[in-house]
Amino acid sequence: MATDTTLTDTTARAAETPDAPQPYAELGLADDEYQRIREILGRRPTEAELAMYSVMWSEHCSYKSSKRHLGYFGDTTTAEMREKMLAGIGENAGVVDVGDGWAVTFKVESHNHPSYVEPYQGAATGVGGIVRDILAMGARPLAVADPLRFGPADAEDTRRVLPGVVAGVAGYGNCLGLPNVGGEVVFDRTYAGNPLVNAMCVGAMRAEDLHLAHASGTGNKIILFGARTGLDGIGGVSVLASATFDGDESAGGRKKLPSVQVGDPFTEKVLIECCLELFAKDVVVGIQDLGGAGLSCATSELAAAGDGGMYIDLDRVPLRAEGMTAAEILSSESQERMCAVVAPSDVDAFMEICRKWDVIATEIGEVTDGANLVINWHGETVVDVPPRTVAHQGPVYDRPYARPASQDDIQSATPDSLTRPSTPDELRDTLLRLVSSPDLASRDWVTQQYDRYVRGNTVLAQPADSGMIRVDESTSRGVAVSTDCNSRYVYLDPYRGAQLALAEAYRNVATGGAQPLAVTNCLNFGSPEDPGVMWQFERAVHGLADGCAELGVPVTGGNVSFYNQTGDTAILPTPVVGVLGVIDDVRRRIPTGIGNEPGESLLLLGDTRDEFGGSVWAHVVHGHLGGTPPEVDLERERLLAEILVAGSRDGMISAAHDLSDGGLAQAIVEMALVGQCGARLLLDPDADPFVQLFSESAGRALVAVPRTEELRFTEMCSARGLPWRKAGVADEQSDQLEIQDVATFGLDELREAWEGTLPKLFA
Template sequence: MTLDTVSHAAGTPETALPWAELGLKEDEYERIREILGRRPTGAELAMYSVMWSEHCSYKSSKVHLKQFGEKAPETDALLVGIGENAGVVDVGQGYAVTFKVESHNHPSYIEPYQGAATGVGGIVRDILAMGARPVAVMDPLRFGAADHPDTKRVLPGVVAGIGGYGNCLGLPNIGGEVVFDPCYQGNPLVNALCVGVMKHEDIHLAKASGAGNKVILYGARTGGDGIGGVSVLASETFDSTKPAKRPAVQVGDPFQEKLLIECTLEIFREDLVAGIQDLGGAGLSCATSELASAGSGGMRVELDTVPLRDSSLSPEEILMSESQERMCAIVEPGKVDRFLEICEKWDVIATVIGEVTEGEQLEIFWHGDKIVDVPPRSVAHEGPTYHRPYARPDWQDALQADDAGALPRPESGEELRKHVLQVVASPNQASKSWITDQYDRFVQGNTVLAQPEDAGMVRIDEESNLGVAVSTDGNGRYTKLDPYTGAQLALAESYRNVAAAGAKPLAVSDCLNFGSPEDPAVMWQFAEATRGLADACLELGTPVTGGNVSLYNQTGETAIHPTPVVAVLGVIDDVHRRTPMGFAEDGQLIYLLGDTRDELGGSAWSQVVHDHLGGLPPRVDLERERLLAEILVAASRDGMIDAAHDLSDGGLAQALTESCLKGGHGARIVVPDSIDPFVLLFSESAGRAIVTVPRSEEVRFNDMCGARGLPVTRIGIVDGDGIDVQGQFVLPLAELREAHEATIPALLA
């Protein structure tokens, strides 16, 4: 078989290539021919196919994502924004924190353990590539119906993969979510977040500059697993008639990744790299083209020097492989020997595979024959841009008109008690400790708060006790009812969670999970959610630093609920001042902060008790969210409160249950005359939290809230061994605990 070289391609324009099988459209293939002035070689076609995939090029979403730059709030905290492997934020004292959330949805359905494990590995390398030491991970997860047989296949595998990989790396898993809904049945969402810490001067960027500098590939050998990988899997709709693409799922080795992390950090300490990029989606195709594109010249690569696990791999397969635990570095010639010495010390394979050139092309050779000769920007940054048609779906009005407020409500205290138990025992509101106990939350000794707290928190400086808090949130039910508001509610809840822990919110990363962009209704949901999130970030002053878009999340014609997952990172000057959610001491006063309205659209109560989705989600008041956050942070810093918990899914009933069970103390609640007990317990109005205030701080706390104009209501006292809603019902903590903790183990046994 003749090797398909550049010169061979130029002389055989009639040769047919499998562009459609590789996921390219006919007009995209013609554009490649136009860029090159000839047909592509097989290797070039492989590169364009993975780099122009939906997952890598954002071809359907980037026209909307540009709002995150156009509407970015002005802030001195942002050091590196959208466009790099991850965003970087200044958190003070010379420290910078980088964080990002990404998806590994489709691979995790096909092969749950490896799909989830390599999702963790990939996001960790993104953080490492910025120059940071990874310090914590989080995993927002969505599965199908909790009692569906396939959930028993997917969920345990995903959880084992996350725990197995993260635990072996020695990274604490400090938060996330687990949500069940039939809409995710054939398409679970496995999102992964990592946080890393560095000094300002340690920031590294993905660029290849300096003619003569060497290109070094280091880490694991390249194998046949993950060929096309997430770049292909995440760029099409699942169809039960197609074979499962198991070979496309990468296989992870956390022990190799741990060596790679320590090796890379030592290389950084000795200032041995001029540019660096991890190998994730699209593998070498991505690393070489992005490094060259962001640099000042071209690049020459000798592909046959790449260390392989499978000697039978073709050049195209090597370029498309997404084998894990690999990095690509640009190194000055005089530093190469030391670079290789450090790699040898850590037992990490390192090979010089090319060099930066003075030209403008990315050239790749195979045993001396040129098989790739492309403008790197055309591969990495100048892929197709689609202005997909979008339209408000014709069912949206009927959905919103089906008001959850009209559903039958409990008419007695006993019925109210029954509904509370139903909600707190439901799969979405029940304790997730069966899952989170499989993760090491406290390894490294710097975890301050972890699941089930509102936000995860880690200390990043052991002398000053400087720390950061992170929360991830998203509600697909709200977003289906109103995509614009639903995305803002996701941001608001995450923002509120960080503040409830005592940290000042600084920046955002997001993972936007939606159905097929070829469906105008889905694209309308995406456009509205993106617009809502950009508008809210501008108003709250929290820039989007980066993230991920995951499209084609549907099986056949059935799309998932639109699910924007929003991560907020905040800073706290002294982690000793953090606020836990558990009620810690009898006699403390329970205050409800914010306004409670009759808002039940998309609520946990409507889902659990009536299996209903309809109406409008809670209203958003971003100025109120900002004020609430300021109050929570100030009260924490000044010692006015001992516990805080935001109100969101399940309303006050859920928040009281979680705070009482976490702290081991009961609560006596007095329902104000101005509100119906049912609304007080189950409304999901935004911009609210509960706090416990020592009696000695009550006057000071009320004065602060009054001076700033935040409505606060004293609703009870920490007391006893149950939740006593006076005049309505009593629920012993033992009964609540049984209801709250038994559900998930029973479903997954």
């Protein structure tokens, strides 16, 4: 930002020099937005005020292009769904009651563009930021997950970005001592130049320990604690996360390259323990983490949620760079910082706890009985604004949206005319090709870099369908989480595709034995200035909201990430859906691998149809994307989940895996390899083997049941109206997977195909 080094730009000077030019456009503000700021203040803004409004009114912080549509989540949330929530949309993270006095908080956010500029630090600070969101609710962070998307696996730039991102996720999460229990790794050409790095965190607390971000109580002190404030990350939310990249996006080729935040996980680890002790000693009135928009966000949001004004003295802010301006201090996104509201009588105790943990803590202001957020610097007022106008009253756009004219052509280009394998040899070759493709190959090369079992409470982790964490060691109560989205499905039909993402995450939680309870999301799309992109967004939001209403699971919060495109090339629409479920006793969890009981029966639950629109087979074998995605039946998904949860609770299921990408063939291969157990798969002699093996019909799961429980389980399915078919048997004495009348595979052959792909590309 241009700065007058001889004269501070105070509010008084701003009033005296109304025509002084200001770089509002360079900060991402439109002409009418700048004029509205002048109308709010009755004068031009100071440099510091302009910086605050520019970051807080950015797409990333204000949701100005999405807010009108996001309201539909509230419109479709019933009273019964709200009863499950202790905190919802608008808070740092959603919080739900999981029983026995426990509350769980979870959220997923994006750190996409910074992770392309600097993969390691972009991904690392994405993890750090979402962990602080969970911490700010009063919870101990328990686990993280990382939905990731990259360009083609064999592309040169993917080989630059992916290892750095994975190392950043691992480096930060491992140092925090947080297990990484789930996520995705997806490849598609549309993510080249614009990877998606979404980070999820889940935490737990006693329900009465919930903390919210508000600054109430005149005279209460504002304390900034954690790391010092530096120059890193300035402009991150207003430039990197709120604009489209143009042309060459390689390092040195960008027109807009603000610094990416630099993370220090060891500082954050100490900050976590310090915060938890502050909460335990009840010396915090309100708290807010400093992430996107830094102090601008923390001070304005705390003040806006309180019952008065706020005074801040920027000269008290501990800095790690010399010569920082007021605007830079307010806009810095330096990591590992928190802002707390503390009663005067508790300040000494607060400071003592911070000293114990060697955490820098500084009183920088107080809550006032005024109406404005007032910030002084060098003894002069540089900010005097109504806080709600900064935090919550930014512009709201009703962006034009329209179904693209090309959508009919996309849907009419069905995969029906594609050549299908028909002979046993062709089916065998197809299975091996898909299993070894980057789309379906094992993610072990990625997940082995993460500590999945630190702290000893991980019950399930990759390659299981969902991650599961023990919350209460005395009762073994736990929670499961899964994130999913097939962006090809969303591209073909945004409404149905979003519901399929919800259905898969819901099903994945249930296959572990947990009852799905609540939803979070990270909605990644291209430019909102493109009517076709906004149509995709509107349809996806409505599909997800309607689906949640039908399943009775509330959306507790989420994130919108727009401008995910390079030039005119937008990413495939990617509304990542995270589902959280609860399980009364994690000892009843259902593993993925077969071979846990002698001679388990394999049962296929659900209906299989000829559905290949957006499938892995069409994509990998033919490079085809067209038609319509599989049908979605949410009532069937609910029934399937109820059967799986009941089977877990009553000890009737010894292994389970949902059917999604790659269909039945992929499911049985993974179950055999994870369990290191042979199996014989029986196909229906009256149905097409290709459709049975590779269809991606939704609402299905492959389960293994002990022979002693087969009759009881199948009678339950029949009584509840859930279709089932005997699909084979596990054979713990065998080292082969036999698909009857099709092919026989050695487990070593399958393992080499499944596990060898990513190491060859990235090791």
